[in-house]
Structures are given as structure tokens and as C-alpha cells.
Amino acid sequence: MVPALVLIFSLAFYIRLHPGRQTPAVYLAFLSLAFTPLLHFRPDYHTVILFLILFSFFLWLWSLIPRGKWVVIILALVSVFWGSLLAGKIVSWPAAVDRTRLVFDIPTYKDAVRLHQRDARYVPFPVRRLLFNPSVYTYILGNNFFRFLTLENLMGSLLLANLYPLGLGLAAFFRRPEDFPRPFRVFLLLLFLQITVSRSPDKFNSLYIWFPLLAYLILRGARDVRLKAYFLLLLISIIFVLPRPV
Amino acid sequence: MNTAEKIIIAFILFLGLVTRFPGLGYSPPHLSNDEISIAWDAYSLSTTMRDEHNVFLPLSFRSHNTYKAPLTAYLGVLPVMLMGPGDYAARLPSAIFGLLTIPVMMALVRLLGGSRFMALTGGMLLALTPWHIYSSRVALESNIALFFVAFGLFGFLIAIHKKNSVIALTISMVSFALSVYAYHTQWIFTPLLLAVLWLYFHRRTFTRPEYYLGAVLFLLLVSPIFTDYIKNKGTYARANTEIFTHEPGLDRQLKNPGIMPFQKFLLVAMSITGNYSSYTNPGYLFFDGLNLLPRGDPYQSGLFLWPFLIFLSVGLFRLPRMFPRHSTFIYIWAALSPLVPSLTLNAPNQVRNLVSLLPYTIIITAGVAILWKKYPTRFLYRAVMATLIFVSFFYFCAVYYYHFPRQSAQNFQYGYKQMAGFIPIHYQDYEKIIIDPRFGDANVYSGVPHLYIPYYTRMDPRKMLVRVENSRGLFFDKYEFRDINWNSETPAPNRLYIVPRDNPPPPGILRAVQEVMLPDSKTALKAFAYQ
Known part of the structure; x- marks a missing residue:
């Protein structure tokens, strides 16, 4: 029921923004989205399911109504923000932040900064404090995010076939962000932050709430894929989603 | 080529030189397990024409329960003969081939x-790449193999x-064959790359006799090493010990009689995909793959400098614009490179995956351009x-040339070289060491x-x-x-004991x-003698 509902809202959102005749690859993407393991995942906190339904509904509603869009987008933002924090277990219901889940409180990082400050005798102490300081967290956050973006994580949650249109969708977004719905930039930023601040982001829990957004990117990219290649990848992907031996 | 270009090339080579040659004995702080094995074999060959295990001019060097290419x-024989055993003699061939890879990359x-402009950029990027600097400063088989693959191409x-x-084709085939003799990844990678080249340039390769002769030459040149492998099959030959199916979890599952062939195929495919994924992980490639500092240190360096990630992302999508004729080949090359390392144990391993360095650098170059x-x-x-x-790059240099030798010396078995400096002075004072x-x-x-100890004390092989x-023991x-157990050891005069802390x-x-x-x-170590 939940996957069907979310999928319908996500597809409706896309069709509403891009009405008219769709390419065969987009229809194939509809099919492949139905197979995505992420859609069929059951999060650890069941409340997150409600937030996912709300998020996909608000996105669709946003595309539907001519006025008052900002109210809907705020509601969508609240649901996805709260839902992503819950899904990523950064907060526990209703809103208690679990600091042990955050990347900021890891003692080895603090110790390393102090150690390098002490050891870097090739420069005077004030310069050492400039070189080695908590600004290293930006590097850690970047590392955390890009470590998450592995083929295995993305394939496991979105299917190998969908990575092809997803890549094209993202490339289209970075090339011409003005062609995408305005709130998209905020959503992507939130997704980035959710993954980066989590100490050990899990592929399903971290991406679950973002399914409608990822589905939109996949559908946008599907317009530019080579149909034969996409079809072949989908066949291979279906083999991979077959039950694993234990 | 105008004067400005010549100056830039000279600058790039100078950069390659100053990042690869000075302080070879200082960073990495000590010869590693694999390096000392290669260095000793080179030293032993230089005087006896035999390796550590008394094999005459071997084609596979037995080392630490496995075999080396x-x-x-x-290649290490000549530096050892000229300079005598030492860190520089051991690491010099790798540093030289590392430097030579830079102009080959530009070409x-x-x-x-x-x-x-792109050729110069490619050379500059390679000269600055931490992965290549690190590989060139270690007596690394894969770094030498990388040069021969690049030169063959x-x-x-x-x-x-x-x-x-x-002539060019003959040189190419000899170089590709040498890459097979240089490192085990190239046993599969080089023939695969050649097959791709053959198919990609099929209009030439399938119609001209020179290319058929080239293929025969390559096969002839590599046949001795494969014959040697077949002879060693079932032993500790590297291809037998390092394959991914020996991963304990996978091995157990594959041996389970209840698993059907299709499920086995799925398990194998998933394992390879998992390994491939770890080799292409952007965090590993651009943030912490080099693993110079102890675990948990945030100042780790990636295999590439992290800003290169931006260029790689751009280059991946726009490659056809910058390499209109050969972008497909570059894509295939980049996709193929991590495949062979993915078939081995303990992924990711930056040494086995070094073949990916060149195609990735070319894509990064396209992104910069x-x-x-x-x-x-x-x-x-x-x-x-x-x-x-x-x-x-500054952070990488600070970490690599200063913090890394200080913090990671123990991983390189630091101390034996220093202890070897003490032994010759007191060699006559003791009957047993x-x-x-x-x-x-x-x-x-x-x-x-x-x-x-024998290498640094220049003992007769x-x-x-x-x-x-x-x-x-030995x-x-x-x-x-041998392991020393002090409860059963009876110390005697004229004995020197060297023990860990x-x-x-x-x-x-x-x-x-x-x-x-x-x-x-x-x-690290202490030497003890009778009171």
C-alpha cells in the first residue's frame, strides 16, 4: 500500500511538471522505479513512513495548486527534514537529538587536531593553529558524504539501471538548475546535510524519505538515456534484486 | 612546440623530480615487508644470481608465503651493484619509472x-597526484607495471x-609484455586492454598483418611466465592465494552444498560488485584512500587531491567533447581498470588498483580543460x-613528508635498519645474535x-x-x-639479544x-647483552 501510494504521488508529481507525450525510456523508468529496493524498504521507525507519504503528497500538491505554493513547500520541508532526521536516527521520536549519531563528537578527530598542532614543528605555533583546527570538519563532512556515494550503496537502494538516468538527471540539474523546481536546491542541500552529519549513514535509512526526489531525478534523466542500454541494465538489475542466498 | 611549452614541460618534470626523489630513505620511513623482499632478492641476484630461496634466476620470486613478479x-640489481644495498638502491627503479610515466602521460x-594544453595539464596533474607520488617513492611492482602499460599504449x-x-608496434608489444612480468594485476589487465585496443581499432588491427604479428610476439614474450604459473599451480602462487573467492565469508557460502549454481553465480557477482564499488568509492579516491596516518585521523589524504573530484565529475560527463575520437576508449579503460583488482582479496588495495590512475587522470584533465x-x-x-x-597539495606534502614518517613508522617495521647500524661495530664481540x-x-x-639485518649490514648473500x-626459527x-621466551631462554655470555619493546x-x-x-x-627495539 505505502509503496504504491508513494510511487503514484511521485509519478503524478513528475507528469504534472512535464505533461505531454513521454519517451519510451520514461515509461521504462516508471517500471524500474517500482522495482527499487528503497521503495519496498521498511524503516526502523515506522513514523517515517508517514513522513514519506506526506512528503510525496506535498510535492504533488505543490505541482497542482496555482497559489499558496509556499505554504505547501514549507510543509514539505518540515516533513522531509523531520522525517530524514528520524530515518537517519539522528533524532529519536519526537525530537531528541542523539549526539552519538553525529559526526562531530568523535574523540579521535579532536585528538588528531591537537596532535598535529603539537607535532607540526616546521611552522611556528600560531601558524600551526591556522593549519590544524576544527575547520577539518568540512573535510570530514565531504569525506562522509562521498564515502556514502558508492556504487554498492546506490545500486543496493536504487537499482543499477536507475543510476544511469539518475546521473543524467543530476548532470542536467547542475548544468541548468533553473529548469528544475525551485525548492529542489534546498531539498538537495538537506539531503547532503543529512548524510554528512550522520556518523555512519545507512543506505536505506538515509535515502528512504528522499524517494520522491530521487524518482524525479531518475525520470528527468530517463528522457536522455539510450533505451537499449537502459533496458539491458534493467534486466541485469532484476537479476541482482532476486533473493540472496543465505 | 614553443619556448613557453618547453619551459612548462621542464617545470612539470622538475616538479616530478622534487616530489619523487629527495628523502627516499626518509618517507616512507623504512623499507616495508614487500620492499625488503624485493631489495634482498636484487642484492642476492647481484652476487649469486640466485634469490633468497636459492633458486637460480627465477621467474617468480617466493616471498612471505606467496610469489612475486x-x-x-x-631491475633492482643494477642500483644495488652501483650503490650497494640501501634504501635508495631499493627504491630508485620505482622512482625513475614514476618520473618517466609523467612525459608518457602527456604524450x-x-x-x-x-x-x-590538455597534455601539459595531464602531466602536471600526474606530477601532483598523491597516489602516484606515494607509489613512485616505494619499491612497488605495480608502479613499474604502470609505466610499461602506459608506454605500451x-x-x-x-x-x-x-x-x-x-617499430612502434614492436616496442608496444615488448612494453606490454614487460608489464606482465612486472606485476600480477597485469596478468589479466594487459591482455584485456590489448583485446579492447584490438576491437576498438578493428579496422586496422583486423586487416593489417603487422598487428597479427604483434599479437604473436606478445604471446611469445609472455609465455614463459604463464608456463611458470602452470608449473606452480596448486602452490602458493599469487594467483592462487589472492583470489576473492578465498574471502572467508564467501568461501564458506560457496562451499555450502545447499546452494544452487545460480545462487553461487549471484554471490560471486555481488562480491565482485562490492569490491568494484569500494575501488570506485569517491571518499576512498579523494579523501582518505592513501591511508598514511593512523585510523581515525581526519587529515588523511585521498589517492587524488580532493579538488580533483570536481574535475572528475565534470570530465566524466564532458569527456566526448574533449576527446571526440577516443572518449569511448577512455571510458572503457577507466571502467576496466578496477575490474581486475576487484577479483582479489581485501579490497580496496591502492597498489593493485594503480592501473586506474592513468584513465582517471585523463578524465580529470578533461574536467580541468x-x-x-x-x-x-x-x-x-x-x-x-x-x-x-x-x-x-600543501596539506598532502605536510602529511606525507612530515607527519606520516613520524606516526606510521611502526607499520613499516621501523627499527631494523637502525639496529643494523649497531651490529657491524660489535659483530666480533658476539658468538650469536x-x-x-x-x-x-x-x-x-x-x-x-x-x-x-643482512641487507643493511651488507652480509654476503x-x-x-x-x-x-x-x-x-631461521x-x-x-x-x-626466533621468538624468544624468557622463561625457557638461558642467556649466556657472547650472545646479543634483539627484542621488541x-x-x-x-x-x-x-x-x-x-x-x-x-x-x-x-x-621500537632493544638490544641486550650479558652483564
Whole structure:
């Protein structure tokens, strides 16, 4: 029921923004989205399911109504923000932040900064404090995010076939962000932050709430894929989603 | 080529030189397990024409319960003969081939259809890449293999461009064959790359006899090593020990009689995909893959400088624009490179995956060229780009040349070289020198002092050839290499004991005569003699 509902809202959102005749690859993407393991995942906190339904509904509603869009987008933002924090277990219901889940409180990082400050005798102490300081967290956050973006994580949650249109969708977004719905930039930023601040982001829990957004990117990219290649990848992907031996 | 280009090329080579050659004995802080094995074999070959295990001119060098490819040891013979055993002699071939890879890289970019600007950029990026700097400063078989793959490809492309030049093709095939002799990844990778080249340039390769002859030449040249492998099948030959199916979890599942063939296929495919994924992980490639500092240190360096991630992302999507004729080949090359390492144990391994360095650098080069072209007049944009690269390179240099030797010396079995400096002075004072090979906290690791000590003391390799090895340990000359248990050991005069810091003798009978400290001021080894 939940996957069907979310999928319908996500597809409706896309069709509403891009009405008219769709390419065969987009229809194939509809099919492949139905197979995505992420859609069929059951999060650890069941409340997150409600937030996912709300998020996909608000996105669709946003595309539907001519006025008052900002109210809907705020509601969508609240649901996805709260839902992503819950899904990523950064907060526990209703809103208690679990600091042990955050990347900021890891003692080895603090110790390393102090150690390098002490050891870097090739420069005077004030310069050492400039070189080695908590600004290293930006590097850690970047590392955390890009470590998450592995083929295995993305394939496991979105299917190998969908990575092809997803890549094209993202490339289209970075090339011409003005062609995408305005709130998209905020959503992507939130997704980035959710993954980066989590100490050990899990592929399903971290991406679950973002399914409608990822589905939109996949559908946008599907317009530019080579149909034969996409079809072949989908066949291979279906083999991979077959039950694993234990 | 104009004067400005010549100056830039000279600068790039100078950069390659100053990042790869100075302080070879200092960073990495000590010859590693694999390096000392290669270095000793080179030294042993230089005097006896035999390896450590008394095999005459071997094609596979037995080392630490497995086998190594032969070329690196043979290339090490000349430096050892000229300079004598030491860190520089061991690491010099790798550094030289590392430096030579830079101009070959520039030529490759040009031959693949890149502009002159891109060729220079490619060379500059390779000169600055931490992965290549690190690999060039270690006696690494894969770094030498990388050069021969690049040079083979260079020769092949020349042959294609210069109307099927037989000389270029011959050089190419010899170079590709040498890459097979240099490292085990190339056993599969080089034939795969050649097959791709053959298919990609099929209009030439399938119609011209030179290419068929080239293929025969390659097969002839590599046949001895494959014959040797077949002879060693079922032994500890590397191809038998390092394959991914020996991963404990997978091995257990595959041996489960209840699993159907299709499920086995699925397990194998998933395991390869998992390994491939770890090799292409952007966090590993751009943030912490080099693993220079202890685990948990945020100042780790990636295999590439992190700003290169931006260029790689751009280059991946815009490659066809910058390499209109050969972008497909570059894509295939980049996709193929991590495949062979993915078939081995313990992924990711930066040494096995070194073949990916060149295609990735070419894609990064395309990204730089795209962004440079996109903003041709914006000084600020270019300044930001250059500053990001400079800052990240500065951090890499600080970590690599200063913090890494201090913090990671123990992983390189630091201390044996320093202890070897003490032994020759007192060699005549002792009848036996007993060395405990364990090291690390609570003696968790076992090292190879039986190679370090004779290498750095310049012992005659003939003494090693008549060594005795049994369950107690390893014995040659005055040396005994065995675990020392002080409860059962009976110290005697004229004996020198060299032990790790966590295995000191009980107080009273022996006195410390020498102590070797790690660069972080902890004790590494101590030598004890009778009171």
C-alpha cells in the first residue's frame, strides 16, 4: 500500500511538471522505479513512513495548486527534514537529538587536531593553529558524504539501471538548475546535510524519505538515456534484486 | 612546440623530480615487508644470481608465503651493484619509472586527441597526484607495471597514427609484455586492454598483418611466465592465494552444498560488485584512500587531491567533447581498470588498483580543460581553482613528508635498519645474535628481520643460501631469528639479544646495550647483552 501510494504521488508529481507525450525510456523508468529496493524498504521507525507519504503528497500538491505554493513547500520541508532526521536516527521520536549519531563528537578527530598542532614543528605555533583546527570538519563532512556515494550503496537502494538516468538527471540539474523546481536546491542541500552529519549513514535509512526526489531525478534523466542500454541494465538489475542466498 | 611549452614541460618534470626523489630513505620511513623482499632478492641476484630461496634466476620470486613478479627484483640489481644495498638502491627503479610515466602521460593525452594544453595539464596533474607520488617513492611492482602499460599504449597509439609503424608496434608489444612480468594485476589487465585496443581499432588491427604479428610476439614474450604459473599451480602462487573467492565469508557460502549454481553465480557477482564499488568509492579516491596516518585521523589524504573530484565529475560527463575520437576508449579503460583488482582479496588495495590512475587522470584533465575553457577571462575563478589545488597539495606534502614518517613508522617495521647500524661495530664481540621477529603493541605482528639485518649490514648473500629453517626459527651465519621466551631462554655470555619493546628480558642478568626509538619517541627495539 505505502509503496504504491508513494510511487503514484511521485509519478503524478513528475507528469504534472512535464505533461505531454513521454519517451519510451520514461515509461521504462516508471517500471524500474517500482522495482527499487528503497521503495519496498521498511524503516526502523515506522513514523517515517508517514513522513514519506506526506512528503510525496506535498510535492504533488505543490505541482497542482496555482497559489499558496509556499505554504505547501514549507510543509514539505518540515516533513522531509523531520522525517530524514528520524530515518537517519539522528533524532529519536519526537525530537531528541542523539549526539552519538553525529559526526562531530568523535574523540579521535579532536585528538588528531591537537596532535598535529603539537607535532607540526616546521611552522611556528600560531601558524600551526591556522593549519590544524576544527575547520577539518568540512573535510570530514565531504569525506562522509562521498564515502556514502558508492556504487554498492546506490545500486543496493536504487537499482543499477536507475543510476544511469539518475546521473543524467543530476548532470542536467547542475548544468541548468533553473529548469528544475525551485525548492529542489534546498531539498538537495538537506539531503547532503543529512548524510554528512550522520556518523555512519545507512543506505536505506538515509535515502528512504528522499524517494520522491530521487524518482524525479531518475525520470528527468530517463528522457536522455539510450533505451537499449537502459533496458539491458534493467534486466541485469532484476537479476541482482532476486533473493540472496543465505 | 614553443619556448613557453618547453619551459612548462621542464617545470612539470622538475616538479616530478622534487616530489619523487629527495628523502627516499626518509618517507616512507623504512623499507616495508614487500620492499625488503624485493631489495634482498636484487642484492642476492647481484652476487649469486640466485634469490633468497636459492633458486637460480627465477621467474617468480617466493616471498612471505606467496610469489612475486620478477621484473622489479631484476631491475633492482643494477642500483644495488652501483650503490650497494640501501634504501635508495631499493627504491630508485620505482622512482625513475614514476618520473618517466609523467612525459608518457602527456604524450598519451595528445595521442588520444587532447590539445597541447590538455597534455601539459595531464602531466602536471600526474606530477601532483598523491597516489602516484606515494607509489613512485616505494619499491612497488605495480608502479613499474604502470609505466610499461602506459608506454605500451603509447607505442600502440603511435603505430595506429603513424601508418602501422612496425617499430612502434614492436616496442608496444615488448612494453606490454614487460608489464606482465612486472606485476600480477597485469596478468589479466594487459591482455584485456590489448583485446579492447584490438576491437576498438578493428579496422586496422583486423586487416593489417603487422598487428597479427604483434599479437604473436606478445604471446611469445609472455609465455614463459604463464608456463611458470602452470608449473606452480596448486602452490602458493599469487594467483592462487589472492583470489576473492578465498574471502572467508564467501568461501564458506560457496562451499555450502545447499546452494544452487545460480545462487553461487549471484554471490560471486555481488562480491565482485562490492569490491568494484569500494575501488570506485569517491571518499576512498579523494579523501582518505592513501591511508598514511593512523585510523581515525581526519587529515588523511585521498589517492587524488580532493579538488580533483570536481574535475572528475565534470570530465566524466564532458569527456566526448574533449576527446571526440577516443572518449569511448577512455571510458572503457577507466571502467576496466578496477575490474581486475576487484577479483582479489581485501579490497580496496591502492597498489593493485594503480592501473586506474592513468584513465582517471585523463578524465580529470578533461574536467580541468572544460572548466578552464568555460571561464576563459575570469581571473578570480582560475585563482580559486589554483588555490584549492595548492592548499590541498600543501596539506598532502605536510602529511606525507612530515607527519606520516613520524606516526606510521611502526607499520613499516621501523627499527631494523637502525639496529643494523649497531651490529657491524660489535659483530666480533658476539658468538650469536638472536633476534625476536615480533614487533608492535603486545608483539602482535611478526616481521622479517632475517632480510632487514643482512641487507643493511651488507652480509654476503651466499650465507643466506645455506640457511637452516625449522619450526624453531631461521638460522644462518651468527644469526638466529626466533621468538624468544624468557622463561625457557638461558642467556649466556657472547650472545646479543634483539627484542621488541614488549618482550624485555627479566631484570638482572642482561643489560641494555642499544635502544632504537620510533620517530614518535616510543621504543621500537632493544638490544641486550650479558652483564
